[in-house]
Amino acid sequence: MKNQNSISRRFALKSSVFGLLAVSIPSVVFAKNMVSIDQKPIIKEGLSHGYPAIDDDIVAQVVGASHSNLEKIKTMVSARPELSRATWDWGFGDWETAIGAASHVGRRDIAQFLMEHGARPDIFTYAMLGALPAVKSMIEAQPGVQTIAGPHGISLLQHVKNGLRFDGLTQKQKNDNQALIDYLESLGNADIQVENMALSALEKERYLGDYKYGDGPEDGFSIKLNMRDNLSFGKLGNFGGMLYRTGVDEFIYNAMPTVKIVFNKESNKVTGLTIHEPDFTLTAKKMDESLGSKQ
Structure with a gap:
């Protein structure tokens, strides 16, 4: 057994962020149960271990809440806009940005708020929004980029499909997402699935x-x-x-x-x-x- 003192710090994080992820999802079906969203923003006395880096617990809260809790995001990000660019490693290099979280669960409202406060949209954000010209131009500029999965192994095509799950979409938004789905499906490799052998x-x-x-x-x-x-x-x-x-x-x-x-x-x-x-x-x-x- 490895000496405890030599254990990588991510295993010892007292924030227990593994517990924030309830499931790994290729769709948004379980997104509402995915993260702990009821905690109040953490207020601590003294400096964090990584100061001047922002405290890990605050970063974890922002990325976690970006899956489903617009009001909490408004409270935290309005007070400190740089949190719109928060990035968290859920484990073993499963990196996720706040806008990446909103993107893979189809939360257009959260993604839009984060962008208004400085978040950096990527191909997965544009995919969720059904932005065919933007996604197509990226793929043409870097052929094969459509095969790269987003956080938690969620494919580019699945991001587009999850974008259709948002309540209150206009018919144009629905049409835009469907057009992007048709385009990505025509490529044949925008929805690569990781092998998962069956278990009884x-x-x-x-x-x-x-x-x-x-x-x-x-x-x-x-x-x-x-x-x-x-x-x-x-x-x-x-x-x-x-x-x-x-x-x-x-x-x-x-x-x-x-x-x-x-x-x-x-x-x-x-x-x-x-x-x-x-x-x-x-x-x-x-x-x-x-x-x-x-x-």
Whole structure:
């Protein structure tokens, strides 16, 4: 087991941001349940560990709220417009900007407010908005860019489809999104899906539980079933991003290709898991008494 003091800081973040992600979603169906949005903005005394960088908890709140909570975004971003460009790593390099969050769940209102306060729109934002000329010009300028997935492995085409889910769309907006869908579908590679080998209910059950790598109360992970009945990986006691099965007892997190999570077995019983990053390895032991639960 890795010495606790050598553990990468993202595993020890007391904000437990893995818990903010309830599911990894290729659509907006579960977006309203995706993040914790009821917390009041954090006010702290003293300097944060990374000062003058903005406190991690504030950044996590902005990106989390950008999925669904316009009023909270208005409060936080109006007071400090630079938060419109907030960026968060949900885990293992699953980077997401505030406007990226609004874009993949189809929240045009939040994306528009963020842009009015300095957010930087990208191809996924324009896709969600159904901006065919902008998206087409980007693809023509950089052929193949349509194959790149957004946060949580959500494809460019799915961003356009999610843009249609916003309440109160005009007929022109609907037509614009449909025209962009038709264009991207004609390319044939704007909706590449990450391989996810099937798991039986019994196989899933074997992985569920809590895994500890240290003596601290937050030194561990939980494997649970999310709302779509897929395995999720989160900080101890929390739901997190989706696990994609790539081999026997081998998974990747939220479609991040360079990180492998391998479950260790003895006599066909899961005894722990090992996280393999390019420059880092961490092993956590499964706690016998813990049980996963369905959200």
